[in-house]
Amino acid sequence: MFKKVAFIGAGSMAEAIITGVIGKGFLQPKQIYVTNKENQERLSRLRDVYNVVTSSDKKEVVKNADIVILSMKPKDVKEGIESVKNEIKENQLVVSVLAGISTDFITAELGKNVPVIRAMPNTSATIGFSATAIAAGEYAYPQHVEAAKQLFTNIGTTTVVDEDDLHAVTGISGSGPAYIYYLVEAMETAAKQAGLQEKVSKELIVQTLVGAAEMLKTTNERPEDLRKKITSPGGTTQAGLETLQKYNYQEALIECVKSATERSQELGRPYQRNPSL
Numbered sequence: 001m002f003k004k005v006a007f008i009g010a011g012s013m014a015e016a017i018i019t020g021v022i023g024k025g026f027l028q029p030k031q032i033y034v035t036n037k038e039n040q041e042r043l044s045r046l047r048d049v050y051n052v053v054t055s056s057d058k059k060e061v062v063k064n065a066d067i068v069i070l071s072m073k074p075k076d077v078k079e080g081i082e083s084v085k086n087e088i089k090e091n092q093l094v095v096s097v098l099a100g101i102s103t104d105f106i107t108a109e110l111g112k113n114v115p116v117i118r119a120m121p122n123t124s125a126t127i128g129f130s131a132t133a134i135a136a137g138e139y140a141y142p143q144h145v146e147a148a149k150q151l152f153t154n155i156g157t158t159t160v161v162d163e164d165d166l167h168a169v170t171g172i173s174g175s176g177p178a179y180i181y182y183l184v185e186a187m188e189t190a191a192k193q194a195g196l197q198e199k200v201s202k203e204l205i206v207q208t209l210v211g212a213a214e215m216l217k218t219t220n221e222r223p224e225d226l227r228k229k230i231t232s233p234g235g236t237t238q239a240g241l242e243t244l245q246k247y248n249y250q251e252a253l254i255e256c257v258k259s260a261t262e263r264s265q266e267l268g269r270p271y272q273r274n275p276s277l
C-alpha cells in the first residue's frame with residue numbers, strides 16, 4: 001500500500017486519477033500531494049474539492065512520495081522534470097502519463113537510475129473505468145510494474161504492453177473516450193432535429209452505449225455479428241448503415257486513430273535520446 005502519491009501537473013488527467021483513487025477508497029486525500037507550474041487558483045480548487053494537499057513547494061510534494069506521477073503536457077516535460085529531479089530518489093517510482101514521451105528520455109532527464117513506468121490511462125479513471133496500458137523503463141523491475149498495476153487497477157483495467165505500442169494505445173484508448181463523446185454529440189443533434197426531448201434522447205443514447213458496451217464485454221460475440229443481429233434486410237438499420245458507408249464512417253474512424261497514433265509519435269520525437277531513431 002502507498003503512503004504518499006505526488007502529482008507534478010494538476011490538469012484534467014491528474015484530476016481524473018485523483019477523483020478515481022479517492023472515490024475507490026484506495027488513497028485518503030491527505031496522502032495525495034499536488035503541484036503545478038503556476039496556477040494557484042487551480043491548486044486551491046483541487047484542495048477545496050478533494051481535500052488533497054496542494055503546494056507550489058516541489059520539495060514538499062515529492063519528498064518521501066512512494067509514487068511521483070508526471071502529469072504535465074509533453075511540451076512541458078523538460079521543465080517539469082528539471083523542477084523536481086533533485087528531490088527524486090532512486091527508491092521512489094516515477095509514473096509518467098505523458099503522451100509520446102519515452103521512459104528513456106525521462107530516465108535520462110532525471111539523471112539517475114530511478115524506476116520509470118510509462119502509462120496511458122484515460123479520463124474514465126474518474127469513475128474507476130480507465131483502460132490503462134503501462135510499459136516499464138530501464139530501471140523498472142517487476143515490483144515496480146506491480147506497484148503501477150495496483151494503482152491503475154483501482155481506477156479501471158491495466159494492461160502491460162511493449163513501450164512502442166503506447167503510441168497506438170494512445171490513439172485507441174487514451175484519446176478514445178473523446179471519439180465516443182463526439183459520436184454522442186452527433187446523435188444528440190440528430191435526436192433534436194427529429195424532435196425528441198433532450199432528457200429523453202440523453203437517456204436513450206447513454207443506455208444504448210452502455211448496453212452495446214456490455215454486449216461486447218459479456219457475450220464475447222464479434223462486433224460484426226452483433227451488428228448483423230440488429231440489421232434486418234431492407235430495414236431501418238440497413239438504411240442507417242448505408243448512409244454511414246456513403247460518408248466513409250469506418251475509414252474516418254480508422255484515419256482518426258492513425259492520426260492520433262502518429263501525433264503521439266510526433267510529440268515524442270523532439271524528446272528522443274537519439275533523435276535520428
Ligand SMILES: NC(=O)C1=CN([C@@H]2O[C@H](COP(=O)(O)OP(=O)(O)OC[C@H]3O[C@@H](n4cnc5c(N)ncnc54)[C@H](OP(=O)(O)O)[C@@H]3O)[C@@H](O)[C@H]2O)C=CC1
Nearest residue numbers: 009010011012013036037038039072073074076080098099
Ligand atoms: N487529458 C487526457 O484525457 C489524457 C492526458 N494524458 C496526458 O496527461 C498529461 C496532462 O494532460 P492534461 O491533464 O490533459 O493537461 P492539462 O493542460 O489539463 O494540465 C497540465 C498540467 O501540467 C502543469 N504543468 C505545466 N508545466 C509544469 C511544470 N513545469 N511543472 C509542474 N507542472 C506543470 C500545468 O500547470 P499550470 O496550469 O500551472 O500551467 C497543469 O496543471 C499530458 O501529457 C497528456 O498527454 C494522458 C491520457 C489521457
Ligand SMILES: O=C(O)[C@@H]1CCC=N1
Nearest residue numbers: 098099170174175176
Ligand atoms: O490529447 C492528448 O494529447 C491527450 C493524450 C491522450 C488523451 N489526451
